[in-house]
Amino acid sequence: MLEVQDLVKEYADVKAVDGISFSVNDGEVFAFLGPNGAGKTTTVEILECLRPLTNGSAYVCGYDITKESEVREIKKNIGVLPQDYNALDKLTVKENIELIAEMYDKHLKVADVIKLLELEDKANAKFENLSGGLKQRVGIAAALVSDPRLVFLDEPTTGLDPRARRDVWDVLTNLKNLGKTVFLTTHYMEEAQVLADRIAIINKGKIVAIGSPQELIDKYGGLKILIVRKADKILADKLEDKFEHVSVDSNGDVHIKIENTEEPYQIMSFLTQMKAERDVEIQTPTLEDVFLKITGSKISEEGGAK
Amino acid sequence: MRFVAIFKAVTKNWLRSRTGLFFSIMFPIMMLFIFGSIFGGSNYVPTMTAAFIMTNGIIGLTSTNTEFKRRGIIRRLSITPLTKADWIVGCVLSQTLLNLVLTGIMIGIGWIAFSVRVIPDPLTILMIFLGSVLFSGIGMALSGSLKDVEAASAIGNVISYPMMFLSGVFVPLSIMPSTLQLVSKFIPLTYFSDGLKAAIITKSTGTTLFDMGIVAALAVVFIALGVLLTRWKEK
Numbered sequence: 001m002l003e004v005q006d007l008v009k010e011y012a013d014v015k016a017v018d019g020i021s022f023s024v025n026d027g028e029v030f031a032f033l034g035p036n037g038a039g040k041t042t043t044v045e046i047l048e049c050l051r052p053l054t055n056g057s058a059y060v061c062g063y064d065i066t067k068e069s070e071v072r073e074i075k076k077n078i079g080v081l082p083q084d085y086n087a088l089d090k091l092t093v094k095e096n097i098e099l100i101a102e103m104y105d106k107h108l109k110v111a112d113v114i115k116l117l118e119l120e121d122k123a124n125a126k127f128e129n130l131s132g133g134l135k136q137r138v139g140i141a142a143a144l145v146s147d148p149r150l151v152f153l154d155e156p157t158t159g160l161d162p163r164a165r166r167d168v169w170d171v172l173t174n175l176k177n178l179g180k181t182v183f184l185t186t187h188y189m190e191e192a193q194v195l196a197d198r199i200a201i202i203n204k205g206k207i208v209a210i211g212s213p214q215e216l217i218d219k220y221g222g223l224k225i226l227i228v229r230k231a232d233k234i235l236a237d238k239l240e241d242k243f244e245h246v247s248v249d250s251n252g253d254v255h256i257k258i259e260n261t262e263e264p265y266q267i268m269s270f271l272t273q274m275k276a277e278r279d280v281e282i283q284t285p286t287l288e289d290v291f292l293k294i295t296g297s298k299i300s301e302e303g304g305a306k
Numbered sequence: 307m308r309f310v311a312i313f314k315a316v317t318k319n320w321l322r323s324r325t326g327l328f329f330s331i332m333f334p335i336m337m338l339f340i341f342g343s344i345f346g347g348s349n350y351v352p353t354m355t356a357a358f359i360m361t362n363g364i365i366g367l368t369s370t371n372t373e374f375k376r377r378g379i380i381r382r383l384s385i386t387p388l389t390k391a392d393w394i395v396g397c398v399l400s401q402t403l404l405n406l407v408l409t410g411i412m413i414g415i416g417w418i419a420f421s422v423r424v425i426p427d428p429l430t431i432l433m434i435f436l437g438s439v440l441f442s443g444i445g446m447a448l449s450g451s452l453k454d455v456e457a458a459s460a461i462g463n464v465i466s467y468p469m470m471f472l473s474g475v476f477v478p479l480s481i482m483p484s485t486l487q488l489v490s491k492f493i494p495l496t497y498f499s500d501g502l503k504a505a506i507i508t509k510s511t512g513t514t515l516f517d518m519g520i521v522a523a524l525a526v527v528f529i530a531l532g533v534l535l536t537r538w539k540e541k
Contacts, residue, residue, distance in 0.1 A: 011541075048385050051540045072387060080385045086377040088315060090322035095315065102311035103386035126322075146386075 001026050001061060001150055001181045002047065008055035009042050009205075016042045018205035019056065024150075024183055029176050031196035032185040033287070035297075035305035039205040040185040041083055044154050047183070048080055061149050076104065079148035083155045085139035089128035093119055093138050096127055100142040108147045117141040117171060133164025140171055144180075151175065153184045157191060158303065169194060187303035189287040199287070203295045203305075213287060220293045221285025223257040226264055228271065229279040242270055258282070308388050312396025317403060320370070330366055330404055331411060334358035338412055341476065342420050349478075351416035351424070352506045356437065356499035357475040359405045363441025364448065365462035367401055371449035372458035381540075390538045394446055394529070401445075402438040409434050413506070422507070429514055430505040436518060437498045440525035444494075446532025469495045494524050 002024035009017040017039040024030040032040045045051045047060055049071045061077040063070035087096040094110060101107040114123050117137045122130065127138065136156055143151055156172070157165040165188075172195050175182060186192055192199050193213045200210045209216055228239065231254040240246045243266075245257035258264060264282060271278065292298055297305040320326045338354045374380050383393065409426065416422035426434075444465075452458045470476060472486060473495035479487055490496045501517025504510040 045540065049539070050381065050385060075385060075387050078385070080382070082378055082382055082385070084378055085382070086379055087382070088319045088379065090319045091315060095318065099311055099315045100382075100386060103308055103383065103388045105387075142382075 001028075002030075002183065003059040004043075004047070004056070005058070006056040007043065007046065007053055007058055009039070009046060009051070010054045015205050017046070017053075020200075020202070020205070020207045021056075022200050022207060022210060024181060026181055027179045028197045029172075029182040029184060029195055031192040031199045032183070032202055033187070033189065033192045033199050033291075034202035035187055035299045036303040037305075038202045040187075040202055041154055043202075044152055044183065044185055048078065048152055049074055076146070077149045079143035079146055079151045081136070081139045081143045081151075081153045081156055083158070085136060085142075087127045087135075087138060087142070090126060092124050092126055093130070093134075093141075094123045096138060097141050097145055101145045104146040106147070107145050110145060113141045113145045116144070116174070131164065132160050133167050136160065136164070136168055137171060140168070140175075144175075148180075150181045150183065153182060155185055155187070155303075157186070157188065165191075187299050189291065189299065193287050201291060201294060208294050209290070216287065216290045217285050220290040221287075222289055222293065223259060224285065225283045226256045226258055226267055227281045227283060228254040228256070228267075228276075229281070231276070231278060235274065235276050235278075238274065239267075239270070243267065308392040309396040309399065312383075312388070312393055313399045313403075316370075316397055316400040320400065320404065326366065326370070330358075330362050331408055334408060335411060335415060338415055339419065342416075346420065348416075348420065348422045348507055349503065351412055351420070351422050352503040353475040353499045355409050355412045356495060356502045357470050357473075358408060359434065359437050360441045360469065360495050360498070361462075361466050362404060362408070363401060363438065363443075363445040364466045365459065367397065367442055367445030368448040368452070368458045368462045369455055371397070371445065372452050372455045375449065376453070376455060380536075384538045390533060390536055394532060394536065397446070398439055398442040398529075401442045402435055405434055405438045406431070424506045426506065429511070429518075430502070433498070433501050433505050433514065433518055433521070436521045436525050437502070440494060440498065440521055440528055443525055443528030443530075443532045447528055447535050450532060450535030450537065469493050472496075473499050475499055494521070497521050497524075 005021050006019050007017055008019050032043065034040050042051065046053050047058055047065065049065055058065045060074045063074045065074060094114065097110050097113060101110055114120055117140060119137055119141060122134055157168045160168065184195065196213060198212050199216060200207045209220060230252050236248045236254050239254050239256065243256050247255045249255065256267060288298065300306050334354060338350055341350045341354065413424055413426060416424065448461060449458060452461065472490050473493045474490060479490055497517040497520040501514050501521060504513035504517065
């Protein structure tokens with residue numbers, strides 16, 4: 001569906017995208033995960049034929065993005081939710097979706113798309129009166145109305161409150177279930193982890209890791225950690241004597257890195273022997289740990305690297 | 307026929323905007339009443355109409371399109387199979403409709419308030435169309451090269467107001483110094499305003515056709531410039 005080879009985008013002396021290669025398969029939700037300024041939007045805009053590339057090659061739905069004669073075919077086959085989506089303020093939800101629909105020779109029924117996005121109640125509301133979450137849903141509806149083969153969603157939940165974000169996730173999960181091929185950019189780790197079949201982590205214009213969420217976590221996430229809550233000094237010392245990779249935090253919680261599948265049982269058995277009734281929790285590594293391990297930084301809520 | 311969808315959407319959006327409606331229709335009516343009451347209506351019906359067709363293109367369309375551009379609406383549409391030509395034709399047609407409505411209202415007020423009894427003929431309608439294309443072209447060229455709405459509005463005003471004064475819309479050219487009379491010959495509004503006056507009031511077909519030719523030629527130039535400066539792809 002999407003083939004990118006050694007893609008480079010340069011602005012004056014800045015390399016916004018630095019020789020990236022990847023492919024997206026049919027029916028897959030592929031996430032581009034990285035902080036602001038990593039090159040996510042630049043890449044997406046090149047693939048949407050909005051910006052020219054400096055070097056490399058890219059094929060979208062089998063068409064070459066560098067050939068003007070094929071760009072029109074690409075535009076017919078893709079649906080796009082741009083970053084900071086906006087529509088005509090004084091038009092209603094239905095009218096805005098209809099406007100996009102009328103740009104295509106063939107399109108889905110607007111009423112069906114409105115239903116799919118659960119926008120029936122707001123169909124006749126003016127775009128300017130909608131909340132941020134609803135506006136994004138209109139944007140997704142506009143991206144889907146042409147029944148595209150490939151859907152680009154550029155930061156679909158940025159700036160939304162947690163509840164609106166979850167609502168958009170539900171919509172995207174629905175898309176996934178419909179078998180749509182989706183290219184998603186995000187700086188939210190959880191979003192990528194929940195929605196994507198595969199993730200490419202991009203940092204400073206380069207792809208630094210690629211794989212399914214579980215593959216990335218298994219490869220880069222480090223060990224699981226078993227936490228014994230509120231352990232006293234004696235218990236903490238005994239755990240340190242008995243097991244390796246033990247540390248105690250300022251709350252008195254003991255953290256033990258789990259090296260094999262047997263170890264949690266051994267620890268539980270040890271705690272029972274010690275008659276130490278404590279809350280125990282196993283923390284599995286997340287994409288945040290993966291990102292930290294690979295890039296040495298974290299991504300803030302606003303999307304900046306820290 | 308994508309331009310028809312653009313025409314419908316842009317027109318609807320404008321009709322529902324109170325600010326747009328005020329500055330495009332109500333403000334010209336107000337100005338016609340003021341100037342017509344002081345100096346008589348017969349000259350001001352065509353010249354005020356011409357002047358506000360100009361401001362609708364140079365200030366109105368420039369501001370609206372710059373706002374569309376800033377908010378990413380043009381960019382969103384450019385990712386669809388819509389062509390730049392479809393977009394421009396849709397916007398120009400929307401401006402033409404607005405300007406025909408404005409002309410109708412101005413002529414109506416001329417009849418009622420100033421006893422200027424004229425019936426627009428096909429030549430008048432053609433003139434309105436060409437004037438709309440010309441000033442929409444200038445609006446398109448300006449909005450294509452500007453990024454923020456404030457700058458668009460300021461530059462629109464800087465271009466429009468001197469044009470209004472130097473084309474004889476407010477003050478007859480005959481009482482102006484010869485240098486300013488010479489300057490007026492380089493101003494598009496002079497020909498549009500004169501042509502409209504000739505079509506509506508003096509019924510001088512020769513003058514109308516001469517001015518129409520100049521307006522049509524300028525319309526071609528500015529529409530071409532508008533197409534050139536409207537970006538469908540970023541850098």
